[in-house]
Amino acid sequence: MGAVRRHEPRLLIYSQDGLGLGHMRRTSLLAAEFLRQVPGASALTLSDSPLGQYFSTAPGHDFLKLPSIRKSGPGEWEAVSLSASFRDVLGLRRRLIATAVREFDPDILLVDHMPHGAMGELVPALRKLRGHRAHVVLGLRDIIDDPGVVRRRWTAEGAYEALEEFYDEVLVYGSSDVLDVASEYAWPQGPSQRLAYAGYVCGRPHPRARRLAVVSDGCAEGNGRARQDPMRPPTVVVVAGGGADAHPMMAGVLDAAEAVHEETGARFELVTGPFMPREKVAELRRRSKQLPMTDLRRRVHGRGRVARADLVVSMAGYNTTIELLNDGTPALLVPRSGPSAEQRIRASLFAQRGWVHWLDPDLLGSSAVADAIVGALSTPLSPAVGTDLGGRTTAVARLTSHLESWPKLELEPVGT
Known part of the structure; x- marks a missing residue:
């Protein structure tokens, strides 16, 4: 009793x-x-x-x-x-x-x-x-x-x-x-x-997410989907979670943005997160203004923009990664380099299963980042396991x- x-x-x-x-x-x-x-x-x-x-x-x-x-x-x-x-x-x-x-x-x-x-x-x-x-x-x-x-x-x-x-x-x-x-x-x-x-x-899939799979128990059963309008220039959304240590990833994307745009026509929306130091945000904003294909902001205005992106470039934190799988949004993960190996391990294990693309954070040169983004835009992913979501x-x-x-x-x- x-x-x-x-x-x-x-x-x-x-x-x-x-x-x-x-x-x-x-x-x-x-x-x-x-x-x-x-x-x-x-x-x-x-x-x-x-x-x-x-x-x-x-x-x-x-x-x-x-x-x-x-x-x-x-x-x-x-x-x-x-x-x-x-x-x-x-x-x-x-x-x-x-x-x-x-x-x-x-x-x-x-x-x-x-x-x-x-x-x-x-x-x-x-x-x-x-x-x-x-x-x-x-x-x-x-x-x-x-x-x-x-x-x-x-x-x-x-x-x-x-x-x-x-x-x-x-x-x-x-x-x-x-x-x-x-x-x-x-x-x-x-x-x-x-x-x-x-x-x-994870939370509920975003209602605007373009999923190929049905929804079960509040979470999507898969994350593979194709671009709905291949003639439209792709949208790449770059997110950083809190953003405290995301400056290297953001800077690498800005270095690569012009080359990616020339090859694919892609436009970039970068969201620094609330914890990125203000001086780092100011530096990225100055650089972004010099690139007409990029737009930078501190916080995302509505999760729908992320859910409907043709590609999300993100760090490999648990929450962000799982919600990308849940929404069925193609993702290129760039884990933090340290002090913990958690994100690197997650990105590697999930990529082995075909759920995400990933780029080693030690390879953030402009050519490597551009190649990774172009490859991720053109390479389909496999569905994630629905019951695990x-x-x-x-x-x-x-x-x-x-x-x-x-x-x-x-x-x-x-x-x-």
Whole structure:
């Protein structure tokens, strides 16, 4: 018999990675789906993004802002805005997290990406939840970093111990056919047995996306499509997610734009993202104004422009990549060069399956970029696996199954 419920169902999400939009987008999608599946519930996200509540969200969802920090290298962190020492900022974050866990009293704690939190900041709160009624879940994208780096850092920082000691379940936002998480990252036997693959988490396909495949469970079943009007000059949209480290990719595209335009007639729309430093944006804008085939802006005006592009050139972050697959938009991925190998691994593995094109970030000379863009405009891609794109509903259905005293709903498919 389940514990007596003291309040409405509550989901608490811990999300740490403040200078990217992918984690924020993914956790916002999961919170909204939780509230759809459990009407009248509450969802609270602990996040350190400088943008705060960047994405629109559902009634019942709110954010608690932590002081922002960023990763400067493997196992190395620094404060983003405060002049205080990192030690002081980390201590403040640790206390805020523990207080939020105690006062919000969640039924489910969903930890995004880091089982122990940045530099172990989550461990005190996890210890307080032991023996508590809360169901503690780690939500993890399938590709974290180079396996050797992950094994060394997780061993040094106590992540494996946290995984084994505190978590009831692990949900992988990905596919075992792409990467076997337990094997690649050398997980202990206990957590390996509590691991389930939910599929890739994405939103609804954009209504203007020109897909060849049907829609299933709110996500497109394929990403291969041909240009609808081969006589029209192609549109290449260049996006950078948050954009904090996207300047080399953007500069490489501008170097190649004139040559691509001469060969294909393509026009370029570049979106720098909100985190690109202003001086870098100003430099790219000056260069773009000298190229009549390019238009540069800070933020995208409507996802439909991306969904209907003939080609999207993008970094290889999880969220951007999966939504491109979901919309069926041909993509050329240019992963960041470091400090993490995550994007390079994702781009390579997805390209091996014919889902995307990719260009090594060490090859950003104008000729190499131009050849890659021209090749991507003329080479069809293979459909992505449809069932692997239903992670949003699958993951949340597993979460809500632990709300024993809350009535289950007969849910309609999300997006058609």
